Amino acid sequence: MGGITAGVGIFSGIDTQSLISQLLAIDARPKILAQRRIAQLQQQSAAFLDVNSALLALKTAGDKFSTAKTFKSASAASSNPEALVATAGTSATPGTYEFIVNRLVSTQQQLSRGFTDRDTSGVGLTSISFEQGGGALATDTLLSSLNGGSGISRGKIVITDKSGASATVDLSTAVSVNDVISAINQADGVNVRARVEGDAFSIEDLSGGGGSLTVANAFGYTTADSLGIAGTTAGSTLSGSQIRTVTGATPLALLNDGRGVLIRDATTSLTITDRAGNVVNVSLGELTSTTTDPETGDPVTTVTQSRASSIQDVLDYINDQAATAGASITASINDAGTGIKITDTSGGGGNLTIVNAAGGRAATDLGITADVAANEVQGQRILAGLNSTLSAGLLGGAGFVDTEFTITDRAGNSATVNLDASSLTGSVNDIINDLNDKLSAAGVLANIKVNSAGNGLAITDNSGGTGNLIVAGAGATALKLDTAGVASNNHNGGNLQSAWLSRATRLSTLNSGQGLGTGTIRITDAAGTTTSLNIGSSIKTIDDLIGLINGSPVNVTASVNANGDGIQIVDNTGITSGTLKLEDESGSVLRRLGLKGDFTDDGFGTIAAVGSFERELTFDPSATLDEIVNAINAQGVGVTASIINDGSGVTPYRVSLTSTNSGSKGKVIIDTHGFDLGLSTLAEGRDAVAFYGSGDPAHAIVLTSSSNTLDNVIQGVTIDLKRATNDPVEVTVTRNTEAIETDVEAFVEAFNRVLTTISKYDKYDAESEVRGVLLGDSTVNNIRSRLLSAVQGRGVGVTSEFEFLFQAGIKIGSGAKLEFDRDKFREALEADPEGIEQLFAASRLAPRNPIEIAPGVTVNNTGRDTYTELGVPGVIADMVKSFTDSVDGLLTTKSKSIDSAIDLQEGRIDQYDAILASKRARLEAQFLAMEKAIAQLQTQSSALTNFGG
Incomplete structure (x- = not known):
């Protein structure tokens, strides 16, 4: 017999499986109870997770008042959004502020003369250079730098020319010396001309009258006095007093x-x-x-x-x-x-x-x-005259000592003159004026001025002659103005390389104020020695950068280049067959300095990388306009080039050169090295100008920016200039009560959601007689009790008259839920905004002192944070943290307890399963034995029956 193979015994006819299952069901009752307990525990665990989630949302809402600076929320409104738009941040101070938008920023744009085609004929240009950051000989001196840095008193002046005509000139919005000159020279009603002479203004009468030339302050202003031009003269020129001076207040950075x-x-x-x-x-x-x-x-x-x-x-x-x-x-x-x-x-x-x-x-x-x-x-002059630069800064800061000029105009008038010693240590304007005065006295009909590129000198012949204009002499050679003779009325001298960069220069000012950034550079000298240097935020000046390079293991020397417009790195190994390699491992410091690359012997036994912010491009004379424009755009020289077809005549194609940066920082010197590209200026790079603090610009603070955005004029407020206007624009910064109320309401809702969640699990439905899974649970009862107590209590260190949330419109209402009275809250906020802010958002940690574990031995205090000041929502958020902390929070402990209980029940179930399996096996064996016995009895009975038959 093969054993029992079905639920019913073959010989006994007994349903043994059902009988065994019934017998075991009685013994399995403890297992079923354990399974039910696990299900109950799992429901509790899910409920606690739900409560935990609601608590975390409450913590976020409570923390937001301090972390998101809710009570610092502000909004800004402009009285004329078409002229000015304001955006307020969390650090903005409520108030009303007044602005006048004088002008928007402009970007330098120059346009060439016309050419017949763009892609066929060679232009003839062989080189062109672009220098952004400095190098100009003529400047536009800011009025704020005058009078030793105390500036001038803006306002109005009255000018009376020698004919007796009078005009009031408004200088209330003047920002620079050129603004003053333009306003005076364009004034209606008087015939005068203003210009600069050294450190002062001069006013020349052009009326030809026989009276006196007078400049006076307009009523209520002292502008003429501060400009040094108040006075009267019977002569034709009123020379002002010195206003470009060095005083104790002069910043060293200006020198x-x-x-x-x-x-x-x-x-x-x-x-x-x-x-x-x-x-x-x-x-x-x-x-x-x-x-x-x-x-x-x-x-x-x-x-x-x-x-x-x-x-x-x-x-x-x-x-x-x-x-x-x-x-x-x-x-x-x-x-x-x-x-x-x-x-x-x-x-x-x-x-x-x-x-x-x-x-x-x-x-x-x-x-x-x-x-x-x-x-x-x-001491020598260290501050240049008005609208000028220092003579000592020429030729890369080397200056010059040669003074002799021999000049022959085109009519044949000739003179040899020598510059005064004071011009050598003065300003470029001193050189120009000195030469022009001496040429005029000698009868030479030519005058010196700044060249068309703005980086050198030029001479103009006024004789009307047809001969050659000749400029010779050691001084002329030194100042790159010499010529053996040109049959032209104009001769442009070369680039005098006025230095504008030094070891004291801050790196953040380079690249039109964009700086060099940070990164790691790699230098390999000609001997193969390599070093990597980190250019971090601690490297602030050219001197810091040079010192870092020169202190490294490689055999090189870094210095300011000979032109005073960049950095050079010279290899000192003496191995002329080697290569100096300069690489940016990260960042673009070397590339921005024009130093990235491989450098070999220059043919004179020197290996050097000469970086410069003057970038020169060379061309074959056959290069077309398209080729020139493409090359300019490919090299990143600080301008964007394009071709314009103006549709005029046979030469409609012009090159437009526009700076890539706006404002004065974006000014670019464009030098075609003697080739007549016919560049004319369509727009100067000028900063945006606004006046702040008064409806009268004469009494307002001047604000300038290289963009149409003004940051940090008002703390936390960004001002965007949209259009110039003569009328004042009011910016009103107010507390953003709507945002504050939204966050308060979110806190109230989050608090109530916690209570609702707890109630959902801690209730008894009498009608259905269903108990909540957390009914009577001490943990949630404790959480609810503590939350309700905290929300009705005081904050920590809150000292204002508003100590409780109910005083600010938050109270316990029906159903033990928080209610938010917006009107009462607004009244409280208006009555004491600082007090309400403290009630909700105060947060100051108490000092955490080290713990001494042995005499002289301390360890960091890693205990819980304590506070000297903490608003009520913060108190609740900190309490919630004690509930939800993932390490030792109340709910975490409870969750672990539930998990342990589940593990215990699962262990018991495993035990019960083992016992039941063993009992089932025993019963099955017993029933099997019974079947075998019955089978044997049946066999014996059959045998006896046969035997007796």
């Missing part, structure tokens, strides 16, 4: 045409030795001292001297340190008001010497280097 002064911290900047031999090592940088904290033993660093940033700082540091060193030295403003004077009162018989510290150039930058047997050094 040397913006190149500033190289100052390093914690070291000597310059050394002065008085005539008695007393030496003073002057430090102009930041100095510190380090002491030991008597309580902690930690070093404490204190700044004892801040870095000099103004002329007054320099004077004070020299005088104080000289007194300390016992040197009889006094620093002051020089007699001309253009630099610094050093006076020696020692009475000694030696030389007064002033030298740079090793590797520095502070004395040079301040114009006071000297080695003289004199008691006084009148």
Whole structure:
């Protein structure tokens, strides 16, 4: 017999499987109870997860008041959105602010003369250069820099010419010297001409009348006085007083045409030795001292001297340190008001010497280097005259010493003249005026001016002759104006390379204010030595960058290039067959400096990478307009080139060159090196100008920007200029109560959602007699109780008259739910906005002191955060954190407890299954034995029956 194979015994006819199942069902009752318990526990777990989710939403809503600065929400409205639009951020201060939009930003655009075609004929241009950032000889001096940096008093002046005609000239919106000149020269009713002469204005009468020329302040203004032109003269020219001066307030960054002064911290900047031999090592940088904290033993660093940033700082540091060193030295403003004077009162018989510290150039930058047997050094000019640049900055900052010019006009008039020594150390305008005065006196009918590119000099012949215009002499050669003779009335000199970059230049000012960015550069010298240097945020100046490179293992020297418009890196290995490799591993620092690439011997035994912000392109004379334009656009030279067909005559094709950057920062010097491209200016790169704080621009603050956006004029408010207008525009910044109310309501809803969620699981339905899965659970009852207590309680450290949420319109209403009364909230917010903000959004952590675990041994305190100030929603959010913390939160602990209970029940079920399986096997074996016995009995019975038959 093969055993039982069906539910019913073959011999007994008994349904053994059903009988066994019935017998086991009685024993399986504990397992069923365990399974039911697991289901109950799983329902509780899901309920707690639901409660946890609602609590987390409440925490987010509570935290938002402090983290999202809800009560700092503001909105800004403009009285004339067509002229000005304002956007307020969370740091905006409510108030009403007044603006006048004087002009929008403009971008430099130049247009060439016409050409017959664009893609067939060669233009003839062989080279063109673009320089963005500096290099111009003529400038437009800001009025704010005049009078030693105190600026001028804007307003109105009254001019009366010699014919007796009078006009009121409004200079209320003037920002620069050229604004003043244009306004005066374009004034209706009077015939005068304004111009600059050195450090002052001059007004020339053109009326030819016999009276007096008078300039006076208009009633209520002092503008003429501040411009130095108030006065009367019987002559034809009223010469103003000096207004371009150096004073104690003059910023060092303004000196040397913006190149500033190289100052390093914690070291000597310059050394002065008085005539008695007393030496003073002057430090102009930041100095510190380090002491030991008597309580902690930690070093404490204190700044004892801040870095000099103004002329007054320099004077004070020299005088104080000289007194300390016992040197009889006094620093002051020089007699001309253009630099610094050093006076020696020692009475000694030696030389007064002033030298740079090793590797520095502070004395040079301040114009006071000297080695003289004199008691006084009148420092060189360090601030250029009006609308000009320094002569000492020419030729890359090397200046020049040759003074002789021999000039022959086209009519044959000739003279040899020499520049005054003062012109060599003065301004470019001094050179021009000096030459023109001497040529005029000598009867040569030619005059000197700035060339068409703006980076050199030019000479114009006014004789009407037909001969050659000739310019010779060592001075003419030095200033790149010499010519053996041109049969033209105009001759443009070469680029005088006016320096505008120095070691003191901040990297953030380069590339039209876009800086160099950060990154890692790799330098490999000709010997194969390689280094990678990180150019991070700590590298702030050209000096920092040069110092980093020169201090690296590679055998190179970095410096400012000879033209003063970039950086050069020279290989010092002497291996002329090698290659200097400069690579950007990350970022684009070298590319932006024009230094990226491989560099080999220049043919003279030197391997050098010469970077420059002047980018020159060369062409074959056969290059077409299209080819020139494509090359310009491909090289990224700071302008965008395009071809315009104006439809005129036989030469309709013109090249348009537009700066890639707007405003004054986007100005580009375009030099065609003698080729007549016929460039004319369609638009100058001018900054946007607005006036802030008053409906009268004369009494308002001048705001300028290289874009039509003004940031941080009003804290937290962005101003976008849309259109110029003479009428004031009001910007009203108010608290964004709607946003505040929305967040308060969201908090109330989140709070109520927690209570609703808890109630959903902690209830008894008498009608259906259904119990909630968390009915009577102490955890949710505790959470509900604590939340209701907290929402009716005080915050931490809240000291305003509003201590409770119900005072701000939030109270417990019907059904034990929070209710939000918007009207009451608005009244409270209007009555005490700071108090309501503190009630809701206060958040200040208490100091967390280290824990001493042994004498002198401390560890960080990693305990829970505590607060000295915390608003009520913050208190609730912090409480919720204690409920939901993933490590030791109340719900986390509860969840772990439920999981453990489920694990326990599942373990019991496994035990029950094992017992039942064992009992089933035993019963099946017993029934099998019974079937076998019955089978044997049946066999025996059959045998007996047969035997008896």
